[in-house]
Amino acid sequence: MTTTECAVIEVNELSEPGDRAWQCVDVRSTTEFAAGHIPGAVNIPMDEIESRMADMRGDKPTVLVCQSGKRAEMTRALLADQPGELAVLRGGTDAWIAAGLPLVRSTKSRWALERQVRLGAGVLVLIGVVLGILVSPGWFGLSAFVGCGLVVAGTTNFCGMAYLLALLPWNRRGSRMECSLRTG
DSSP: OOOOGOOOEEEHHHHHTTTOOOOEOOSSOHHHHHHHHTTTTTEOOOGGGGGGGSSSOOSSSSEEEOOOSSSHHHHHHHHHOOOOOOOETTTHHHHHHHTTTTOSSSOOOOOHHHHHHHHHHHHHHHHHHHHHHTTTTHHHHHHHHHHHHHHHHHSOOHHHHHHHTTTTTGGSTTOOOOOOOOOO
């Protein structure tokens, strides 16, 4: 099977592989991976996958895993020209959890920093638009400011909001103030 004939496997195929031993590659961020992953999975985030092909074992079929299956499918598309058998776990770790199977947790669950940035940027844009409509058009500047910040973050790979959020107590390693929300 080539990667262009990508299989989608079910949780029971991965949890009870029988004669087939899958290499499980979790493509989520390191924070999401630490919050809970399938036992035996290795973490190669989606944005690093092409540069870390040497970290994948070529002698075993590979199953890509993320939270729901969408990022794993996008990663599979990135690897379409690579040799070897490749599959995506249908439903990702959400399906794994729904099946009552165990997760390995190496940290208390908290939102990934990237998710916090998306939420923060979205809230600020929404506030700017609502206040721009209801109070004064000057508030649209808040939305424009956030938009400019996202453009700078996308082009330079430096996000000021992420830097500031990382300083907050719940994002510090070993902090007792940790967010109990599940990553997604």
